[in-house]
Amino acid sequence: MARGINKVILIGNLGDDPEVKYTQSGMAVTTIRLATTSVRKDRDGNTQERTEWHRVKLFGKLGEIAGEYLRKGSQCYIEGSIRYDKFTGQDGQERYITEIIADEMQMLGGRGGGGGEGFGERPQRSAPPRREFAPRNAPAPAAAPPASSGGFDDFADDDIPF
Amino acid sequence: MARGINKVILIGNLGDDPEVKYTQSGMAVTTIRLATTSVRKDRDGNTQERTEWHRVKLFGKLGEIAGEYLRKGSQCYIEGSIRYDKFTGQDGQERYITEIIADEMQMLGGRGGGGGEGFGERPQRSAPPRREFAPRNAPAPAAAPPASSGGFDDFADDDIPF
Amino acid sequence: MARGINKVILIGNLGDDPEVKYTQSGMAVTTIRLATTSVRKDRDGNTQERTEWHRVKLFGKLGEIAGEYLRKGSQCYIEGSIRYDKFTGQDGQERYITEIIADEMQMLGGRGGGGGEGFGERPQRSAPPRREFAPRNAPAPAAAPPASSGGFDDFADDDIPF
Amino acid sequence: MARGINKVILIGNLGDDPEVKYTQSGMAVTTIRLATTSVRKDRDGNTQERTEWHRVKLFGKLGEIAGEYLRKGSQCYIEGSIRYDKFTGQDGQERYITEIIADEMQMLGGRGGGGGEGFGERPQRSAPPRREFAPRNAPAPAAAPPASSGGFDDFADDDIPF
DNA sequence: TTTT
DNA sequence: TTTT
Numbered sequence: 001m002a003r004g005i006n007k008v009i010l011i012g013n014l015g016d017d018p019e020v021k022y023t024q025s026g027m028a029v030t031t032i033r034l035a036t037t038s039v040r041k042d043r044d045g046n047t048q049e050r051t052e053w054h055r056v057k058l059f060g061k062l063g064e065i066a067g068e069y070l071r072k073g074s075q076c077y078i079e080g081s082i083r084y085d086k087f088t089g090q091d092g093q094e095r096y097i098t099e100i101i102a103d104e105m106q107m108l109g110g111r112g113g114g115g116g117e118g119f120g121e122r123p124q125r126s127a128p129p130r131r132e133f134a135p136r137n138a139p140a141p142a143a144a145p146p147a148s149s150g151g152f153d154d155f156a157d158d159d160i161p162f
Numbered sequence: 163m164a165r166g167i168n169k170v171i172l173i174g175n176l177g178d179d180p181e182v183k184y185t186q187s188g189m190a191v192t193t194i195r196l197a198t199t200s201v202r203k204d205r206d207g208n209t210q211e212r213t214e215w216h217r218v219k220l221f222g223k224l225g226e227i228a229g230e231y232l233r234k235g236s237q238c239y240i241e242g243s244i245r246y247d248k249f250t251g252q253d254g255q256e257r258y259i260t261e262i263i264a265d266e267m268q269m270l271g272g273r274g275g276g277g278g279e280g281f282g283e284r285p286q287r288s289a290p291p292r293r294e295f296a297p298r299n300a301p302a303p304a305a306a307p308p309a310s311s312g313g314f315d316d317f318a319d320d321d322i323p324f
Numbered sequence: 325m326a327r328g329i330n331k332v333i334l335i336g337n338l339g340d341d342p343e344v345k346y347t348q349s350g351m352a353v354t355t356i357r358l359a360t361t362s363v364r365k366d367r368d369g370n371t372q373e374r375t376e377w378h379r380v381k382l383f384g385k386l387g388e389i390a391g392e393y394l395r396k397g398s399q400c401y402i403e404g405s406i407r408y409d410k411f412t413g414q415d416g417q418e419r420y421i422t423e424i425i426a427d428e429m430q431m432l433g434g435r436g437g438g439g440g441e442g443f444g445e446r447p448q449r450s451a452p453p454r455r456e457f458a459p460r461n462a463p464a465p466a467a468a469p470p471a472s473s474g475g476f477d478d479f480a481d482d483d484i485p486f
Numbered sequence: 487m488a489r490g491i492n493k494v495i496l497i498g499n500l501g502d503d504p505e506v507k508y509t510q511s512g513m514a515v516t517t518i519r520l521a522t523t524s525v526r527k528d529r530d531g532n533t534q535e536r537t538e539w540h541r542v543k544l545f546g547k548l549g550e551i552a553g554e555y556l557r558k559g560s561q562c563y564i565e566g567s568i569r570y571d572k573f574t575g576q577d578g579q580e581r582y583i584t585e586i587i588a589d590e591m592q593m594l595g596g597r598g599g600g601g602g603e604g605f606g607e608r609p610q611r612s613a614p615p616r617r618e619f620a621p622r623n624a625p626a627p628a629a630a631p632p633a634s635s636g637g638f639d640d641f642a643d644d645d646i647p648f
Numbered sequence: 649t650t651t652t
Numbered sequence: 653t654t655t656t
Contacts, residue, residue: 004360005335012328036328052408084376098422109595166498166522173491177653197654198490214570246538260584271433339649359650
């Protein structure tokens, strides 16, 4: 019953390794920073570049996959929606943040990403997930399938006649 | 684990009332024909129009909503993917068909659609759904919520921290 | 030579009449505020709504059309890109703003929009465009074509063989 | 003055080298075949894959870049629109073809593509472009910039105040 | 601030 | 076959 469409499609490279956190119930909340660069000619015919740095949040299984397989320099596709948030900083000032909430992610380039230093390693997390209770959506303990959300064109119902 | 992106976004008007069918298990399979028109100038400066007629399939609950609320002339938004099918006709000839498989639908224009004759009525179906057994996904017997797929930005997990 | 994709697709309703300004050279710069609403169920099964208010900028001819034909309540389609800006406020504080730079606009719903009060009138501008010199991209003095950007599927070259 | 939206976004890999042709006036018309694969579980819990092969046409400068830099196995992003065509075959039978008309292309993966045999070479054309007169849009004789359409977020007017 |  |  949504009213309206709020859709974002990004292809870009990560400026840093993903940051993975967990909710109390064990759901992954991963943040990545994606760069997209556009080019235009100014009035003097000079080429002007401009880079936007997108803050992208991925939840649950999608966040786990991002945390496992993306790293600084990786190129990926993101589909999601824009979310504008307002909060009050520690100084009492109101602040605004814009985030892309991802519905779909795919790694691009075939080799699991980037070209940064440490190619071949997975991004290290500052700390392993530590919890007192069994999470509902625990991160995959071992190997996880290497990409894509599943929400996209994965038909749930077997009745589809094809 | 999809590999690649296959995404279609359409806004157009229905050329006819939706056609609703049901699978053996009671799932709705609705087909609509959507027109999109583009305009360009030819080399003589004349305006040339061209209309594409898209064949869109909607399954399950989305198909039921489409069958209930769309009709000839309605304007709607479709998001989905392209599917190319090949089949053998009764004359033994191979034939090809291209369809858009809808993941999301929203009615546009606020008034549930068109302006064709019979404004205010729902599209009549050639026959009511007839089944020998209780369907898993029966069409809503009475009023159904008036639009949108649910797949889009409806977060399933309560843990999302906002 | 862009690197990456930064694409936004919105369908929403205007919260207010468009605001039209002009650059020194006479180019229209129009700002609209578009609402998109998503719905989800919280853990108690209650329906939670959330509305995002997008700030959309339209330049040149697209901005003129928006200023002429959109008004408070109008439903429209926007395609564009996200732009994050940082500036220093009068209090010396750094502030951030996120805007959608429109490449394409289409009015939806057939009747030029809304339903708000004053239906049938065009949005009033606070002041007519005032300039000292002839603008390169002056607003259309009389009637202007009622929508769509032109950038989209308007093939510029006559050689295209269809 | 287009009516409706007809937009396609694809990310996939080329099944073969691009096919480049030229119109009488020298405009490149390049065809590529792109694969996108989706995955779903059938009712028995088995993973079912399905690949769509898209036929994508690129015109002018975009077609030249595609012909120069893409080859079998390359991964690329395409944005465009769907076009349904009908023609009569040599046997007098009516046939249908669906094509994606590209507005934008970007190579993905950073290394100019694929992994097929011949990595590092450009795709060979069956014949060099042969023309009686100087083409308006001749293929770049030497090095050409390696990607992206230019139509996307390249602001044409210098007046844009940023 | 819109809309349903 | 729609729509503007």
